[in-house]
Structures are given as structure tokens and as C-alpha cells.
Amino acid sequence: MPELAQVVVDVPTMQTNQPYTYQIPPKLEKQIQVGVRVIVPFGKGKRTVQGFVVAFDKASQYEGELKPIQAVMDLQPVINSELMNLSKWLADTTYSFWISCLYTMLPNLLKAKTTRIIRIVDEVDEHIAFDIFHGRDELEMAEVQDKPAILSELFKLQKEGKITIEYQVEDRAKAKTVTGIRALLNFEQLEDERASLHANAHAQNRLLSYLQSIGSQVVKQKDAEHKTGLKAATFNQGQQKGWLEKTPVEVYRQPLAMQGPPDDAHLAAPLQLNADQQNAVNQINQAIDNHDPKVFLLQGVTGSGKTEVYLQSIANALHQGKTALMLVPEISLTPQIVNRVRRRFGSKVAVLHSSLSNGERYDEWRRIERGEAQVVVGARSAIFAPLTNLGLIILDEEHESSYKQDESPRYQAREVAKWRGKYNQAPVVLGSATPSLESRARAVKNVYHLLRLPHRVNKQELPPIEVVDMRDEIKKYGESNFSQKLLTELNDRLQKNEQSILMLNRRGFSSFMMCRDCGNVLKCPNCDISLTLHMDTRTMKCHYCGHEEPIPRECPNCHSHQIRYYGTGTEKVEQELHQLLPQARIIRMDVDTTRRKGMHAKLLRQFGQHQADILLGTQMIAKGLDFPNVTLVGVLNADTGLGLPDFRASERTFDLLSQVSGRAGRANKQGKVIIQTYNPDHYAIQDAKTHDYEKFFDQEMMLRRQASYPPYYYTVRLMASHPEEAKAARAMADIYGRLKQGLLSSTVILGPTPRAIARMKRRYYYQIVIKYKKDPYLHQLLFDILQDTQSRGFKDVQVSIDPDPQYFM
Numbered sequence: 116m117p118e119l120a121q122v123v124v125d126v127p128t129m130q131t132n133q134p135y136t137y138q139i140p141p142k143l144e145k146q147i148q149v150g151v152r153v154i155v156p157f158g159k160g161k162r163t164v165q166g167f168v169v170a171f172d173k174a175s176q177y178e179g180e181l182k183p184i185q186a187v188m189d190l191q192p193v194i195n196s197e198l199m200n201l202s203k204w205l206a207d208t209t210y211s212f213w214i215s216c217l218y219t220m221l222p223n224l225l226k227a228k229t230t231r232i233i234r235i236v237d238e239v240d241e242h243i244a245f246d247i248f249h250g251r252d253e254l255e256m257a258e259v260q261d262k263p264a265i266l267s268e269l270f271k272l273q274k275e276g277k278i279t280i281e282y283q284v285e286d287r288a289k290a291k292t293v294t295g296i297r298a299l300l301n302f303e304q305l306e307d308e309r310a311s312l313h314a315n316a317h318a319q320n321r322l323l324s325y326l327q328s329i330g331s332q333v334v335k336q337k338d339a340e341h342k343t344g345l346k347a348a349t350f351n352q353g354q355q356k357g358w359l360e361k362t363p364v365e366v367y368r369q370p371l372a373m374q375g376p377p378d379d380a381h382l383a384a385p386l387q388l389n390a391d392q393q394n395a396v397n398q399i400n401q402a403i404d405n406h407d408p409k410v411f412l413l414q415g416v417t418g419s420g421k422t423e424v425y426l427q428s429i430a431n432a433l434h435q436g437k438t439a440l441m442l443v444p445e446i447s448l449t450p451q452i453v454n455r456v457r458r459r460f461g462s463k464v465a466v467l468h469s470s471l472s473n474g475e476r477y478d479e480w481r482r483i484e485r486g487e488a489q490v491v492v493g494a495r496s497a498i499f500a501p502l503t504n505l506g507l508i509i510l511d512e513e514h515e516s517s518y519k520q521d522e523s524p525r526y527q528a529r530e531v532a533k534w535r536g537k538y539n540q541a542p543v544v545l546g547s548a549t550p551s552l553e554s555r556a557r558a559v560k561n562v563y564h565l566l567r568l569p570h571r572v573n574k575q576e577l578p579p580i581e582v583v584d585m586r587d588e589i590k591k592y593g594e595s596n597f598s599q600k601l602l603t604e605l606n607d608r609l610q611k612n613e614q615s616i617l618m619l620n621r622r623g624f625s626s627f628m629m630c631r632d633c634g635n636v637l638k639c640p641n642c643d644i645s646l647t648l649h650m651d652t653r654t655m656k657c658h659y660c661g662h663e664e665p666i667p668r669e670c671p672n673c674h675s676h677q678i679r680y681y682g683t684g685t686e687k688v689e690q691e692l693h694q695l696l697p698q699a700r701i702i703r704m705d706v707d708t709t710r711r712k713g714m715h716a717k718l719l720r721q722f723g724q725h726q727a728d729i730l731l732g733t734q735m736i737a738k739g740l741d742f743p744n745v746t747l748v749g750v751l752n753a754d755t756g757l758g759l760p761d762f763r764a765s766e767r768t769f770d771l772l773s774q775v776s777g778r779a780g781r782a783n784k785q786g787k788v789i790i791q792t793y794n795p796d797h798y799a800i801q802d803a804k805t806h807d808y809e810k811f812f813d814q815e816m817m818l819r820r821q822a823s824y825p826p827y828y829y830t831v832r833l834m835a836s837h838p839e840e841a842k843a844a845r846a847m848a849d850i851y852g853r854l855k856q857g858l859l860s861s862t863v864i865l866g867p868t869p870r871a872i873a874r875m876k877r878r879y880y881y882q883i884v885i886k887y888k889k890d891p892y893l894h895q896l897l898f899d900i901l902q903d904t905q906s907r908g909f910k911d912v913q914v915s916i917d918p919d920p921q922y923f924m
């Protein structure tokens with residue numbers, strides 16, 4: 116019997132990756148397992164903190180007094196053994212603290228303090244019910260925690276399925292219930308009741324038959340009313356007569372993305388695959404069947420039917436009795452894909468993503484944990500879904516930067532997927548029309564296995580792309596967001612009753628106020644960035660810290676009234692479009708029109724039902740949309756992202772243009788794309804124009820090699836911040852000294868420099884970027900630096916270490 120437990124504690128001011136050792140008091144012996152949360156005393160005085168049991172320990176190794184664990188919060192581990200292993204690896208490879216990795220894997224509700232509630236679900240012997248529950252049908256874990264005899268009784272009852280033990284947090288997290296009914300009499304007794312009924316008591320007669328038909332089941336009363344056509348009053352009579360009792364039935368909150376799907380009886384059949392799809396499915400299935408943790412790169416042009424390949428591979432995993440995990444970049448942006456998975460696998464599917472309420476997310480998590488859902492679709496953090504027996508992991512749009520978390524722990528979901536694939540002996544499929552350079556380079560080296568879908572399912576060519584030079588347009592026709600060419604094409608689609616998608620690229624771009632007299636730009640008082648004009652709220656907002664102020668009437672610097680609005684917001688473009696094409700019906704999709712829950716899906720549904728001719732939006736409309744009637748895609752400003760100080764600027768521009776172009780002509784009608792740009796000769800735009808991923812890849816790889824960037828080199832970014840600029844700079848200079856001294860001379864250290872947005876949320880930021888191929892000293896040195904940042908010398912300086920950063924702003 117282990118007597119000691121190692122606990123990773125949650126102490127924000129003093130983090131470490133070393134667990135602390137605690138005594139296991141005899142009364143808690145049965146409850147302490149690896150992966151449960153516990154309350155432990157910490158430091159001097161009476162302070163207690165939450166922590167996770169991560170291992171057991173032998174008493175003999177320790178001398179002196181150890182504190183005892185005070186309480187256990189979970190009866191079963193909330194972190195299973197796979198995730199426990201994963202959390203260790205995660206902390207190690209992302210330079211983060213173990214405790215934050217553990218929390219990252221749990222739904223929010225389990226990060227907060229929770230209590231365990233014990234409920235009776237089946238008949239329990241009367242004396243037990245009395246001893247333990249005192250006549251109630253539920254009680255809190257804390258009430259019995261000190262009573263070992265009662266606890267072991269509870270364990271036994273739980274095993275027998277007579278009680279359940281549930282998490283419960285705050286009100287909104289409580290399991291949601293509706294009224295259910297259950298027969299109190301058996302078949303014969305009900306028959307006897309029928310015999311004594313009045314001849315014209317038809318309703319009661321029907322109720323009795325119904326009760327006979329459900330046996331000992333509990334049925335939701337609403338369902339029962341629906342089935343029998345009886346009124347609630349009849350059920351009340353049944354209750355008074357002692358035929359039935361009412362009892363709460365737990366229902367799971369249905370995430371919005373899942374509302375209104377067909378039930379399991381109407382699941383969609385798989386499509387007949389074309390040869391390329393069949394080849395991909397065969398190879399993936401073979402890996403599933405052989406427990407081969409291969410990584411596939413499924414490179415398929417837009418509209419080539421990648422999703423169908425995913426679905427049929429998932430079906431095979433399920434057929435083998437395994438589970439499957441599918442990640443998409445952002446679920447609310449891609450409701451169509453979620454619906455396709457739901458239509459194929461019905462109630463086996465759980466959906467996890469950030470815009471679920473805490474309660475919904477928790478319910479979905481619990482369905483997965485209990486093995487009630489075998490297919491999980493979700494955004495980045497769903498990679499930690501507690502599925503057991505994983506047979507397949509899919510990352511759709513694998514090149515998306517949203518797969519990297521930009522706060523601690525700074526993990527890349529792609530890497531976590533590979534880790535879980537290995538652990539479960541399951542293949543990983545990375546899918547994209549425009550794979551990241553990193554992934555494609557690995558495929559070239561045969562580290563990943565390349566699968567190709569080079570043609571569209573509809574057997575049509577990818578839509579032709581025309582590039583319009585906006586410099587000429589402005590010379591000829593004056594300032595406008597719309598070239599003559601684009602207007603002509605839009606008009607043509609209106610005539611033909613076809614639809615168009617227009618994208619306004621907002622990356623690195625915003626609408627700001629500038630004084631025409633003194634050139635002053637209105638900036639955020641907390642951040643080194645201009646404020647953005649929002650017409651809907653009539654305010655100026657900071658997109659980093661949320662600061663908000665009224666639109667100024669005069670320049671705060673020189674008091675001139677010549678203050679003007681620059682830049683192009685979606686709203687302004689929408690107004691212009693209304694003037695140019697008054698007959699067009701427009702749906703605008705941007706952060707403002709989609710802030711409310713469910714609005715994405717609603718707007719897309721409206722567009723799908725042809726309630727509008729033009730869908731105008733930001734990047735959020737570039738991905739995953741599959742509308743057969745869309746034959747024109749226009750990109751209003753292709754190049755706003757090209758000027759950003761980031762080595763991935765060209766790659767992102769190429770990806771975005773390829774993705775959005777792919778929305779046109781996906782069914783039987785021919786599509787067309789117009790790209791407006793001020794840099795028509797840039798290779799990212801030229802290669803997107805010819806749909807030439809290979810050419811872009813070669814050119815970009817050459818540039819990356821010349822400049823020693825990924826995938827040839829690895830990068831790490833260190834950042835220090837402090838409210839005083841000098842202190843942030845000094846901390847970074849110190850770190851620079853340690854790096855210079857400790858690392859190989861072949862490792863490149865850039866900086867320290869102020870970061871591109873030097874001030875944010877009232878803090879100044881300095882950064883260092885390390886580029887390296889192999890450096891045996893780097894890992895430990897970075898960990899030492901991380902640990903030192905917890906010491907007093909670093910007071911108020913915050914240091915972060917970001918392996919493989921996605922942005923350098």
C-alpha cells in the first residue's frame with residue numbers, strides 16, 4: 116500500500132515542475148489514485164491549495180515530517196493515465212508548468228473548485244439508504260469523506276450501479292433535468308387496475324397500456340405525452356392513483372452546432388469514392404487495422420473531397436471498435452463540416468469547442484469520458500479529449516496557425532496529435548490544400564506519408580483566377596474598393612441568379628482615425644497600437660486590451676477638426692457595395708455581426724438558402740464553405756498581410772488566397788476568382804493565381820533556407836514584459852547574456868529588441884528569437900531560465916518562452 120503521494124500543486128506565485136510529497140491519511144487510502152484532484156496544505160499557516168496526484172511514493176525514502184492530504188475532490192481520476200503521461204511531455208516540450216498543462220486538459224468547470232455529489236439511481240437497501248443518505252436521494256462527498264466504512268460501502272454500490280457519483284460546480288453546471296415518469300406497478304398489477312376502470316375512462320386505459328409497455332424504464336414525460344397523445348393531466352391522475360411516479364431525468368445540454376441534426380435512424384450513407392479518395396482511404400484504413408502510428412499528409416486541392424476521406428476512415432476506426440478524434444481550426448466558422456460528421460455518425464459524436472457554454476462543454480466532456488461518444492470533433496483543445504482506445508486522429512486544415520496555442524502551455528496540436536497517435540498505436544492524418552512548409556518538407560523526407568487528391572470531385576478544373584492591379588485602377592477610375600472588372604462580374608452573377616463571396620483581408624489591417632493637419636493617429640493609452648473605429652457601437656476600440664472611447668470630434672493633439680477615418684472596414688465596404696449594386700442582397704460576416712452565439716451558423720444558413728446574393732466577410736469566410744451556387748469569389752485586398760514583419764507572411768497570403776479561391780465553382784457550375792492587389796508580381800500572388808503549390812513551395816523553401824528559418828531551423832521566442840520599459844529591457848539583456856554563454860556558437864540569437872507591438876496592456880515587451888538546428892544545451896538552459904523567473908529577482912517581470920512561435924508581432 117502506498118503511503119505517500121506526489122502532488123503537483125497550484126500555487127500561482129511559486130510554480131515549479133517538481134511535485135511535492137504528502138502523506139496519505141488512512142481514511143483517504145482507498146480514494147487516492149493517480150489523476151485525482153486533492154486539497155493539500157501548503158506553506159506555513161493554514162493555507163490550502165488544490166493539486167493533482169501524479170504518482171505514489173514509498174515512505175522509506177523520506178525522513179522528517181510530511182503533511183497529510185486534506186481532502187480528495189474526485190472519486191475517479193479526472194486525468195487518465197494517457198493524459199497524465201501526456202501532461203508531463205507537454206510541460207517538458209513547451210516550457211510550461213506541469214500544473215497549467217493538467218488544467219489545460221480539463222473543461223473549465225473542473226478547473227474551478229468542484230464538489231462530488233452522490234446520487235441514488237437504483238434501489239438501495241433500506242438500511243444502507245438510511246445510514247448513508249439519511250432518507251435523502253443525494254449527498255455531498257464531503258459529508259462522508261471521513262467515514263471509511265461508509266466510503267467502501269459507496270464504492271461497492273457504485274460498482275453495482277445503484278448510485279452515481281457526479282461532479283457538480285456552480286448552479287449552471289448542474290446536470291440539467293426534465294420530468295420523467297416510471298411505472299410503480301408491474302404488468303399484472305396494472306392489468307388489475309384496468310379491470311376496475313370505468314368503461315369510458317379511455318385516457319386512463321391508454322395510460323395503463325403505455326405503462327405496461329415501458330416496463331421498468333424511466334421515460335421523459337414530454338416523450339410519453341407525445342407517444343400516447345395524452346395530456347399532462349392524465350399523467351397527474353396516474354400519479355395520484357399510485358400507478359406511476361415522477362422522477363428527474365438528466366438530459367445533456369445540446370451544443371448549438373449540434374441542434375437539429377437528423378436522429379440516428381436517418382444517418383447519411385457514405386458516398387461512392389473516386390479512385391484517389393479510395394486509395395487514400397485504403398492506406399489510412401490499413402494503418403488503423405495494423406495499429407501503425409503513421410503520419411499521413413493528405414494534400415488535396417480545394418473541393419477534392421478530403422472530408423469524405425476523413426469520414427470513411429473514421430467509420431473504419433469505429434468498425435474496429437475504436438474511437439476517432441477530428442480537429443478543425445475553428446468550429447463556429449465551419450458548421451458545415453460538423454454537420455456532415457453528425458449526419459454520418461449521429462449520437463456517437465461529441466463536439467468540443469471554445470464557444471460552448473461551460474455547462475455544455477462539461478456535458479460533452481463527460482459523454483466522452485464515459486465512453487458514450489466515440490467520435491469527437493473539436494477545435495485545438497479537443498486534442499485532449501479523454502477518448503480511450505483511439506484508432507485515428509485527423510487534423511483538417513493542418514496548416515492553420517490556430518492549432519498553436521499562444522498562451523501557456525504553448526502547444527502545437529499537431530505535435531500533440533502525433534504523441535497520442537504513437538501512444539495509442541493509431542495513425543494521424545494531416546489534411547490540407549496548402550500544407551504548412553514544415554509538414555510538406557517532412558513528407559518530402561518520407562517522415563510523413565504523402566497522399567494526394569489532385570482533382571476536384573466535380574472533375575472540373577480549379578477556377579481561373581484573374582489578378583487586378585489596383586494601382587492602375589485608381590489611376591484610371593479614382594479611389595474605390597471595387598475594380599471595374601469585379602463590378603462587372605458581380606453584376607453578371609446577379610443577372611444569372613448565382614452567388615458571390617467577397618473577402619476583405621483584415622490581417623495586419625485596421626480602420627483608424629488620423630488628423631489631416633498634424634498626422635496624429637489616435638492610439639490606445641495602454642498599448643502601442645492604433646484604435647479601431649467601430650460604427651455599430653460608435654466607439655474607438657483597442658483590439659488588444661479592449662479599451663474603448665468615444666469617437667473624437669477634434670484631434671486630441673492639435674485640436675483641428677480635420678480628423679479623418681482611414682482604412683477599409685467591412686461596414687464601409689458594405690455601404691459602398693450598396694451604392695454600387697443597389698439591387699444586391701448582402702450578408703456581412705465579421706466580428707461585429709457574429710458576436711452573438713450561433714450567428715455564424717445562422718448567416719451561413721441564410722446564404723446557403725440563397726437569401727442573399729453576396730457574402731461579404733473577413734478571413735472567417737475563407738475556410739471550409741461548400742456552397743454549390745457560388746461561382747464568383749472576389750478578394751478586395753490580397754496583400755495587406757504581405758508587409759507584416761513575419762517570415763510566414765508570404766505563406767499565409769498564399770494559403771489564404773488558395774483557400775478562398777477554392778470556394779468558387781465547387782459543384783456543376785464553372786467558378787471564377789478576382790484578386791485585387793497592389794503587388795501583382797509578388798510570387799505568393801502569382802503562384803496562387805496559377806494554383807501552383809509546388810512552385811510556391813520551392814521558392815519559399817529556398818528563401819527559408821537562405822534566411823535560416825523553419826523548416827530548416829527551429830525557432831524559440833523569449834519575451835519579457837514589465838510596466839517599466841527599462842526593467843523589461845534589462846531582464847532580456849540578462850537572459851541574452853546567459854544564452855550567449857550557454858549555447859553553441861552555431862545557434863543564432865536575435866535581439867533583444869522591443870517587439871513589433873512594443874507596449875500592450877500597460878506593459879512593455881522585449882524579445883529574443885533563437886534559431887537553431889541542434890543544440891544540446893538549449894533545453895535545460897531554457898528550463899533553468901523559466902524556473903528562475905519564479906524567483907524574487909524577477910519581481911513583476913513576466914517571462915514567456917515560446918517554442919515554434921507562429922507570430923512575431
Ligand SMILES: Nc1ncnc2c1ncn2[C@@H]1O[C@H](COP(=O)(O)OP(=O)(O)OP(=O)(O)O)[C@@H](O)[C@H]1O
Pocket residue numbers: 386387388389392415416417418419420421422423547548572738739740741777778781
Ligand atoms: N466521392 C464523392 N462523390 C460525390 N461527391 C463527393 C464525393 N466526395 C466528396 N463529394 C462532395 O464534394 C464536395 C467537396 O468535398 P469536400 O468539402 O470534402 O472537399 P474538401 O477537399 O474538404 O474541400 P476544401 O479543402 O475546399 O474544404 C462536397 O459537397 C462533398 O459532398
Ligand SMILES: [Zn+2]
Pocket residue numbers: 639640641642657658659660661662876
Ligand atoms: Zn489597448
